Amino acid sequence: MEKLDLPRVETEQPLGHISPESLVQRIITTSAFQSFFNTISNGGFLLIAAATMAFIWSNLSPEGYNHFWHQDFSLTLGSAVLTHSLAHWVNDALMTFFFFTVGLEIKREMLVGGLSDPRKAALPVAAAIGGMLIPALIYFIFNGTSDSSSGWGIPMATDIAFSLAILSTLGKRIPFGIRLFLTAFAIADDLGAILVIALFYTPSIHLEYLAIASGVCVILFFLNRLWVKSPLVYLAVGLILWFMIAHAGLHATITGVIVAMFIPARSRYNTDVFMRLVRERLDQIHCDDGDCGYTIMVNRSHLESVHAIHTACKEVETPLQKMEHGLQPWIAYLVLPLFALANAGVVMKELELSVALLHPVTLGVALGLFLGKPIGITLCTWLATKILKVNLLGGVTWLMVLGVGFLGGIGFTMSLFIGALSFTTPIYQEYAKMGIILGSLGGAVCGYLVLRFASRQVAPLD
Template sequence: MKLTALFDDFFHSEKSSGLVLMGCTVVSLVLANSVWQHEYLAFWDYHVFDHSLSHWVNDGLMAIFFLLVGLELEREVYIGELSTLRQALLPVVAAMGGMLVPAGLHFAFNHGTPTQAGAGIPMATDIAFALAVLSLLGNRVPVSLKIFLTALAVIDDLGAILVIAIFYTGSLAWTNLLIALGVFGILLILNRAKVRNLIPYLVGGIVMWYFMLHSGIHATIAGVLLAFAIPFGNGDEKSTSYILQHFLHKPVAFFILPVFALANTAVTLPADWIHSLVEANSLGIFVGLFVGKPLGISIFSYVSSLVKLTRLPDDLSMGQIIGAGFLGGIGFTMSIFITLLAFDEPHFISESKIVILLSSILAGGVGFILLNRACRAKSSAEESLT
C-alpha cells in the first residue's frame, strides 16, 4: 500500500507540528510557574476589542484550524482513505469506540455533579501529538497503521465538532444564527455555480464566523461549514479546496496550534494540585483518556473484525491496534478546547488541563512502548517466514 502525496505531506506536517507543540507546552508550563508568572498570564489576559488574547486564539485562530480539519475530512471522504466503505469502516468503528467508552467512563464518575458536562473532554484525539509519537518509531511503522491512526483521529475531530455543536451550545440568538446559515447557503450557491475564486468564499467565511460568534453556537463551527462550501472539484492540485488546504497546512501546524498550546497550557500549579487528581472530574478524564480510549478502540476493532463487519489489513496486528489506541488517548489540543467550553469555573478548567496533560503524556508513553514491541514482533515474525 502506497501513501498518496497529499497524505504523506499531511502526515509529515502533523508529526513535525506535534514536536513543536511539545516544546511550546513545556515552555508555557515553565513560564506559568516561574518568576515571570504574573507577566506571562497577564499577556494572555490582555484585552483587544473587549476580548482577551486567549479568547481571540480560541474563537478566532481555532476557526482556521477547524477549516483545515473540514478540508482534510472532505478530501478523505471524497478521494482519500475514507472514500470507500471497505477502507473507512475499520477506523470509523474504532473511532466510535474511542469516543463512546471514554465519555461513558467520565459520565459514570461525574453523573449528577457540577462536572458532568466534562464527559466530552476525553473523547478527542490530538492528531499532531499522536502522529508525532508514531513518527518516533521510524520506518518500522506499517503504512496501514499510519492510515488507521490518521483516519481515526480525523473522525475523532468530526465527533468533537458534533459534540461541540450539539452539547456545548448555550442559548441561541436565532437572528445571528439564521444570518450565518444564510451566508453558508449563499456560499453553497456559489459552489454550485462553479465559482472557483477563493476571495468570495473567504469574505463570506469571515461574515459567517462573525454572526456564528454571536449566535450562541461556537464560532469554530463556521470553519467547518466553510470547508464544505469551498469547491472540491476533482481534488487535483488546481482545485480550490486543494489550494487552500495546501496553503493552510504549515500556518496551522507551526503557528496556530503552537499559539493555542502557549495560551492554554499557561497553568499555574497550586500547592495542592496533586490532591485534585483524585476528584471525580480528574478521575473521569484520566480513566477516559488512559483506559477508555485504548479499550474502546481495541474492543470495537476486534469485535467488528471478529463478526466480519471490518477486516484488519494484513500488515496490521491487534497488538499494533492496542498501541494506536493508547496514542488515541493523547487528547491535548481538542480535550483542552472542549474543557474551555464545558466549564466556566477556573478551578475545574485548571484541574482539567493538568490531568489532560498528565494523561496524554502517560498514554503517549505507553502507546510508544507497546507499538515499539508490536512492530518488532511483527518484523521478527515476517523475517522468520522468509
C-alpha cells in the first residue's frame, strides 16, 4: 500500500516571508493529517483480517469462541475487585481509549483541520447529517413498529479505519480533496454517533454519580487551564471519571471523549524562539567544500545540531498532538483488532439463513448502510452546495462524492458497538451483525469500484 503523498504547500509568498506562527502551523497540521491517514488506513487492513478471523473462529468452534470471550477476568485495586467478561473489558475499557483518540481527532479537526472553518466544515457536516438520518429512516421503515425498533442507530455509523483503508488502495488516482472530505465527514459522523450513544442508549441516569462526574470534569478544566501535560495525570483523573460515568448509567466509553476535550491543544513553547533556534542550528551545519554528504554521524557539531532541532520540534508539539500520535498505533493495531475479534463472530449454523437474510433487523441495517449512506451523504452534500453556496474541493467530482458515500456505508466498528447496546435479545444481535457485515461489504466493493471509475476521468496526481 502506498503512503500518502501530500501536495506541496503553495503560497503567494516565499517561505522566508511567511510568519513563524503560520509556517509552524502548516507543518504541524500537514504532519498530523499524514500521520493520521497512514496509521488509520494501515490499521484498517488489520481490522479486516481480525474480523475475518473472528468469523472463521466462531464458525469452526462456536463453543470455544464464546467461552473464550465470556470467561471472567478480574482487576484488583487494593480491596476493590472488578470482575467482568473478557469481551466486556474490551468493549467498555479498551474502547474507552478508542473514544479518547476519536475525541482528540474531533478537537484537532475543529481547531485546525477540516472542521475549523465553518464554510469548509459545511460539506462534511452536511454529509454526516445526511449519512445518519437516511439510514435511520430506512431502518425504521423495516422495524418502526416492532420490538426491534431500538436498533435505528446501528446503520448511522461509519468506520473510519475501514473506509480509509479502502480509499488508500486507490493511491494517487484519488485527489487529495476527497481524502480530506472523507476524513472530515467520518470524524463528524463519529461525533454524531457519540451523541446518539449518550442521548438515546442510556437506560437510566443516577444523578448522584452524575454530580460527582461533573465535579471531576471541573478538575479536568483546571488541569487544562494550568496546562498540565502529563498523560498519567489525565489517566488517573479519567479512571475516576470512568467509574462515576459507568455508575451514573451512561456508557463508560463516553469518558474517553470527555477527557479528550480537556487535553491542552496549544503549546507554550515560543514560536519565535523555536524558529530562531532551528535557523541557528541549520546555519551551523556547513561544510568547507559546499557538499556535506553523509556527515551527520561523523561530525559531532552536525549531530548536536540535529539533536537540538529534534528536541525543539518535540517541545513545540502540543500535548494533544503528542497523545494522539502516541496512541494512534496502539488503537489501530491492537484495540480495534481486538474489538473486531471479540464482536464480529457470527455463528452461521445457529441461524436459519433464509430467515436471517430476510429478517427486518438484517434488512434495515444492511440497506441502511448500503443504500441510506450514499443517498444521504450525496443528497445532503448537494443541498449544502446549493443552499450555502459552497463548492466541492479542487479535483473532487460528484461521482467521487457518491463513491465516498458508499465507503461511508462501511459501518463495522461503531455499528457493532451500537448493536451491542441496542438489543438484549441475542438473536437480534446476530441479525444486526449479519446486516452490518453485508452492508459494509457492499459499501466497500461499490465504493471502490465507483471511485476507481471516477478517477479515470481525472488526471493522476504526480
